[in-house]
Amino acid sequence: MVAIYSLLHDPIFILFAAIFIDLLIGDPRWLPHPVIQLGRVITFLEKRWNVGKHRVGKGVCLTVTVVLLVFLLSTILIFIAYKLHPLIGVFVQIYLISSTIAIKGLSSAAKGVLSPLVNGDLIEARIQLSMIVGRDTERLPESEIVRGTVETVAENTVDGITAPLFWAMIGGAPLAMVYRAINTLDSMVGYKNEKFMQFGWASAKLDDLANWIPARITALSMWLGAFLIKGSNTRNGWSVTWRDARKHPSPNSGWSEAMVAGLLEVQLGGINYYRGRRSVRATMGDRARELTQSDIGKAVHYMHGGWIVFFLMGICFLLLLRLIN
Numbered sequence: 001m002v003a004i005y006s007l008l009h010d011p012i013f014i015l016f017a018a019i020f021i022d023l024l025i026g027d028p029r030w031l032p033h034p035v036i037q038l039g040r041v042i043t044f045l046e047k048r049w050n051v052g053k054h055r056v057g058k059g060v061c062l063t064v065t066v067v068l069l070v071f072l073l074s075t076i077l078i079f080i081a082y083k084l085h086p087l088i089g090v091f092v093q094i095y096l097i098s099s100t101i102a103i104k105g106l107s108s109a110a111k112g113v114l115s116p117l118v119n120g121d122l123i124e125a126r127i128q129l130s131m132i133v134g135r136d137t138e139r140l141p142e143s144e145i146v147r148g149t150v151e152t153v154a155e156n157t158v159d160g161i162t163a164p165l166f167w168a169m170i171g172g173a174p175l176a177m178v179y180r181a182i183n184t185l186d187s188m189v190g191y192k193n194e195k196f197m198q199f200g201w202a203s204a205k206l207d208d209l210a211n212w213i214p215a216r217i218t219a220l221s222m223w224l225g226a227f228l229i230k231g232s233n234t235r236n237g238w239s240v241t242w243r244d245a246r247k248h249p250s251p252n253s254g255w256s257e258a259m260v261a262g263l264l265e266v267q268l269g270g271i272n273y274y275r276g277r278r279s280v281r282a283t284m285g286d287r288a289r290e291l292t293q294s295d296i297g298k299a300v301h302y303m304h305g306g307w308i309v310f311f312l313m314g315i316c317f318l319l320l321l322r323l324i325n
Contacts (some may be wrong), residue, residue: 008090012315018097019311026104034099038181042066042188046199050189055198063185063202070181074174084309094126096173100164100180103307106156107300113149114296117142136273146291151268153299155253159183159207161284162221162305163214169314182210208251215252218306219245221313225305226263231298237262240285247282254284260302261285264295 027033045065049058074096082089109132116124125145129135133148140148163183168176186207189200219241226232240244241255241261248254261268267287272279 001111006015008087011172012092012318013092014172015097015165015229015315017094018168018213019101019103019165020104021094021098022103024104026108027099027102028298034096034177035180035184038066038070038184041069041237042185046189050195050199059189059199060202061285062183062189062199063206065207066181066185067178071174071178074177078173087305093173097164097168097176100168100176102156102160103304106153106160110149110153110296110300113145114293117145117293117296134274135279136220142293143291146293146295147268147270149296150264150266150291150299151257152257153202153296153303154257154268157222157303157306158211158215158218158252159254161303162310163211164313165307165311166214167210169318179210182206211252214310215255216272217313218310221309222259222263222302222306224308226302228232229263229298229301229305232263232302234263235267236286244282244284247284249281256306258284260299263302264298265289266291266295 001118042062045062049062078089078096081092109128112128112131113125115124116128122142122145125142126137126140129140129145129148132152137145137148155321164176164179167179171178182203185203186200188203189196190204190207191197191200192204223234223237223241226234226237237259241258243258244261245254245258248257257268261284265286265288267283267285269281269283272281
């Protein structure tokens, strides 16, 4: 009994359990999701602070306020839960960490685009893609629908899976929640447009910092995992990533995207449209062939291989620290 009790409180067990819960149920609508509430807080503050002068300073205040609020609330919630009962505390930690990762959600989103494509329904595929990307999708041909989906899976493997796991390994549920707060801030106010260029500066920079290490480890993890995935060009994946990752406008997103492009032997990036405005992004990979429907499934395989290797490396590192200490 003592051994079981000790196991339930082990941080490694809590991480395994959080991943299992996400794989099992994802983000069901009937459960209150912390990120939704967080988004409401950010929206409330943005409407009141993103006006007038000194918007960079106000944006810094927003970032600091939200990050500290999330850290304090999650820490207090976990503390109270453990006071009520240790097992309640464990459950709360598991739930909070699982709410920061989106393995099932990202996989389901990709399959949601692939399914109508397989059935020849481009209209529905465009609608499904529009739910996970910011670009215009109404007139995209099949190859561009595939490109958008593959790019989304590759990029979101970091901020949707490996980065929150990275911070959870370091600081448990509170740091995982802090990471999710930073990422949500960036997704809501971190745009480089007239409205958010100054106000969202701090949020965007902090998100870049939070993702810097996880993004690079994720690319390595995808590469290692690809050795077990049939048809992967691992040599090309490594060379393309080293050559093209820095071309991406984000200092982090290019690493996983370039790796997937190299492994698939396709070209990602190029021309996108946002509310009718043309945007040209640097390409990654070589156009050895055209993108096809099957590339969506392969990208999902690289996503799974990437996070599994990433997680196993993290667990090995935690166990090594225990042995040293």
